Amino acid sequence: MTAEHLSTVRILPDTSADIEDLPYELVERKGIGHPDTMCDAIAERASRRYSEYCQKQFGRVAHHWFDKVMLFGGEADIDYGRGDLTKPYTILFAGKGAYTFGDQPIPLRELLFEAAAEVLSEVTTGFDPKRHLTVQCEIVDHQGAGRGHSRYRPQVLDDLIEIGDPRLVSNDCNLLHGYAPLSRLEQLVLGVEQYINGAEFKGSNPDTGWDVKVFGSRFGEDFKLIVNMPFLAAQISSLEHYFARKLQCEEHIGAFSERLLGTRPKLLVNPTDRNGRPYLTALGSVADTGDVGVVGRGNRINGLITPMRSMSIEAPAGKNPLDHTGKLYGVLARDLADEIHRETGLPVETHVFTSKEAPLGAPDEVIVRVLGWEPDAEEEARLREIVERSLADVSGITTQLVSTGIVMW
Incomplete structure (x- = not known):
């Protein structure tokens, strides 16, 4: 200072x-398999991988911006007992970063591919980066006007700023x-999504997907949850099988919610199937069928979307x-x-x-x-x-x- x-x-x-004293409260969480959340996770993993590489190689982190990530979903062949991704996901990286430090190349494109491959392999079932992923890199190293040193084309160590350097100032x-x-509702919404995508639930219900979205509402002391949770088409044999499995999962989710909240909320799972069509995916996300994700459209930094709170x-x-x-x-x-x-x-x-x-x-x-x-x-x-x-x-x-x-x- x-x-x-x-x-x-x-x-x-x-x-x-x-x-807790407000008469009405609303909360949302987009789970780890939602395309928007995938983009957040990929962008952050890319920043970490790039930063770790620079720290290891140069002792400092090269300046970069990988916060403009988009996911273009693939195409899938889906039916009862079958779920194959026939067209890969495309991840678009846009932003700024350094490709070299002096005469030493920084393997930026490889680091971006690895980051996307790691995340998508963690938040889907059966994802194969060699078949299911393409990466489009639009990261540029253009230099801003009036810069006293080369942020994105660093030549010497002083062009890279050390963590904790007192010269660091706010970029914006x-x-x-x-x-x-x-709040109780926020804890419930957060806890339910983490439970469904956690090791215990997935171990008992490996036919469930990862694109879990949880909406919660509270009116007085009446709690309600809407849970969107896909199933893996290859593991569902019929519409009757789908509804039977959904009922079993709904009971698990309801029991967990009751343990967490102290009372069982009103629970609605997969309202989309009220039209008679089951919620089936190939790898566990709507990104399998062309949905698009973008950084910044989902959870805030505490993992929730809370319109009745102060939110950045x-x-x-x-x-x-x-x-x-x-x-x-x-x-x-x-x-x-x-x-x-x-x-x-x-x-x-x-x-x-x-x-x-x-x-x-x-x-x-x-x-x-x-x-x-x-x-x-x-x-x-x-x-x-x-x-x-x-x-x-x-x-x-x-x-x-x-x-x-x-x-x-």
């Missing part, structure tokens, strides 16, 4: 209604938000982890809310605003709102200390992102 640019930190009492103007804790519109997946504050401060806002909630035991909202070129450790404003908090000088000092400690360690978020990425799925 510099004397020229200091953060304004405000700790405020929040007098608005708790989310950004507004980020976080909150804690999750930033699409962090695939963004440069060194200085893009739309990514870094999204993690910061989320983690700050979690830590301050643990400290106070009260619901917390965090809001971070930064202008372009502000030092990474000094966003323009950090606002913390604590629901039901009675202002107290001693506790306010502790909360400010938490904020300041977090701002002083933004480079720790970069290190975390390079090693583990963002988890929104």
Whole structure:
């Protein structure tokens, strides 16, 4: 933090209604096999693979933007007892990145293919990258006007910025938000999707697909879930078999929901089959039949879509982890809310605003709102200390992102 640019930190009492006290609540989650979520995961995996390669080879991370990923779905031959992908998925990467460091090539295209292949193999059943994947690379290394050094055509080590370098500044103007804790409905929606796509459920129900979308609503104390969950066509022999298997899975999902929530929500699984057509896929995703996915159209950084909460519109997946504050401060806002909630035991909202070129450790404003908090000088000092400690360690978020990425799925 510099004397020229200091953060304004405000700790405020929040007098608005708790989310649990609202008469109505809506939550959504797009599961790991949804085309939009696939794009988020691929973009983030590509950034990690590229960053790890640069760290290993050069000791620093080359600047890059892999956050413009699109998935064009394939084509499938599907019928009872049969499900084959006849036309591959196409993954389009657009953005900016370095192809070389001095005279040393960076295998960018190979790293992008590996990232896409890894993710798609993890979130489908029977995916073979050699047959089922094509990658179109539109990453450019053009240099921006007025740049003092070559970001995308680095020649010497000083053209690459080290993690934690005090010269790092915000790449953009950004507004980020976080909150804690999750409401009961949010925990339910998140937990149900993770359960369906988790090892236990998939081990018992290997004929289920991965493109799981969960919608939750709460009216007072009445909870409702709508779950879209495909089945693998090759493992379903008839319409009667499909409905029998759906009923068995519905019972598993209902029992899990009851354990998690303490009461069984009203549950509707696969409303699309009310027209008499089963929800069948080849590999477990609607991407099998041509659906398109795009980065940033799905879950926010906490893995949920929560229209009744403060939500950032930033699409962090695939963004440069060194200085893009739309990514870094999204993690910061989320983690700050979690830590301050643990400290106070009260619901917390965090809001971070930064202008372009502000030092990474000094966003323009950090606002913390604590629901039901009675202002107290001693506790306010502790909360400010938490904020300041977090701002002083933004480079720790970069290190975390390079090693583990963002988890929104």
